Amino acid sequence: MVAPLYTTASGLLFHAGKILVVTIGLPARGKTHISRALERYLRWMGVKTQVISLGDYRRKMLGGAQKLPPDYFTLEGEKSAETMALRKKVSDGCEQLIWDCFANGGQVVIYDANNGTKAARQALAEKFDKEGIHVVLLESLCDNKEIIESNIRSVKISSPDYKNWDPDKAVEDYYTRIRGHEKYYQTLEERTWPWIKIINVGEKIILNNIQGYLQSRIVFFLMNIHNTFRTIYFARSGQSLIEHSYKADSDLSPAGWEYAEKLKDFVLERRARSLEARGINPAGRKLVIWTSTRRRAHHTAWPFVATSNATQGRQSPMSLLNMPQPIISADSLDVVVSHTDASQSSTPSGVFRKNWPPMPSYVKVVEKPQMLEINPGIWDGLSPEQAKKYYPEDWDRFSKDPYSYRAPRAESYHDLSVRLEPVLIELEREQEDLLIIGHASVIRCLLAYLIGLPASEIPAIEIARGDLLEVVPASYGVHSHAFHFWDGPGRRGEGDQLDVKDANNFYENYAESTKGKRKVTVEEGETITAADVGVAEQTPAPNLPTTPPTINIQPEVDL
Structure with a gap:
């Protein structure tokens, strides 16, 4: 809260x-x-x-x-x-x-x-x-x-x-x-x-x-709620060329474009399996994607639009035609990122993949300025060691209350949560399947709202790049599971030079830690059945705080 x-x-x-x-x-x-x-x-x-x-x-x-x-x-x-x-x-x-x-x-x-x-x-x-x-x-x-x-x-x-x-x-x-x-x-x-x-x-x-x-x-x-069945997905945006600066609005790195393609494939596959288990045709439902106005966020959604246009025979905008495109080998589904000459191709990559998962009937991408990441203020670009050295008093107060403390010229998580309230109302009102491609701080707040976590635990929620969180609203709260689909550069701790720079963005990635997480691919995940929706086989939940949310899961039968 x-x-x-x-x-x-x-x-x-x-x-x-x-x-x-x-x-x-x-x-x-x-x-x-x-x-x-x-x-x-x-x-x-x-x-x-x-x-x-x-x-x-x-x-x-x-x-x-x-x-x-x-x-x-x-x-x-x-x-x-x-x-x-x-x-x-x-x-x-x-x-x-x-x-x-x-x-x-x-x-x-x-x-x-x-x-x-x-x-x-x-x-x-x-x-x-x-x-x-x-x-x-x-x-x-x-x-x-x-x-x-x-x-x-x-x-x-x-x-x-x-x-x-x-x-x-x-x-x-x-x-x-x-x-x-x-x-x-x-x-x-x-x-x-x-x-x-x-x-x-x-x-x-x-x-x-x-x-x-x-x-x-x-x-x-x-006035904004409903009980229409829908699934909400959360994923981090791809790695950008400049990860350590809040002020820089850089484009995706080559690894970021590859991540975006992997995210698209995984979301479509997971969504198709979930809907088919309920007897719903995935191609008959729309998919709405929310991102922030940052390039690395809304560019991560581009492969969804490009693939949707290609499968339905629509011409993509020039901005999509000029993006780096993965070339799909006939013998492998491995993705190699390269630039394609848009003038020589009428589809985004010049390759139409017959093994694409069922596409939604319509894909809509919405950029929301309220979903910008938390503002680090004077700590922009600093590592934790530098923040402790140059601003010891601020660091001490932040360590005691990471949710409410606001560094000079920065936002606290409380400020961010207040900023996100209009997004929460839209989240309740949305009736289509929804994919939120966002920044870690924003996803923490939105996820805490859906699950019902107390405010003090919001900064401690782990949202790692390469994990997909699936949330299905239900009468007594939500059913949620996490899936792992990415181990490339930008996940942190993989030895890439950009991973080292990402450590300087500690205010955004305060709780980031990916050690000890079991990796779950699409093939490893269990197909959901109508009888046990909300339970995935051996699928770890997000590394949330140890205090469980007070959500009553007993179905209600009135007298």
């Missing part, structure tokens, strides 16, 4: 007081996805936020559905005394967790449950309103059958409630639960409380009496 811009004696930010967000909606309407995404964003803002899930608490206290009375999930008929006692135990326990969160300094609590009747949510809202807690009702409506079916199959039937069930029978049983709730469900119409009504997970939003900065930020965030 990003450390707050200011602090208060109470720990509450933006003069917003304490807020209870009460979710409303039938099962499988995306309430958990919305709750977890909102929790992640508010924590990034520095707001102490916690999701309390009624379904998770019920499973923790009572176990799976097979351990419950037969009438536990039905709303019709007279309930047994045992069922009523169990329901009250779970409901009271969740309410106590909410009170505990506020008592322990929490500012926003998101109560993830159905709350499908006016009487139930009115009683709950009045109880907390009397204690000075602002109540915001958040209803998720969905009449899109495809979204409902996807939610049930991807999240609900994988819960402990349906362990060892046939998937089709589990889906039918869950639909039975939904039909039982539909008879008694009352949509949100009250005017007493501020509320937000989301239709089809962001397709349409209706508001009532939203007040204050923090509530407005919540609405702004919810």
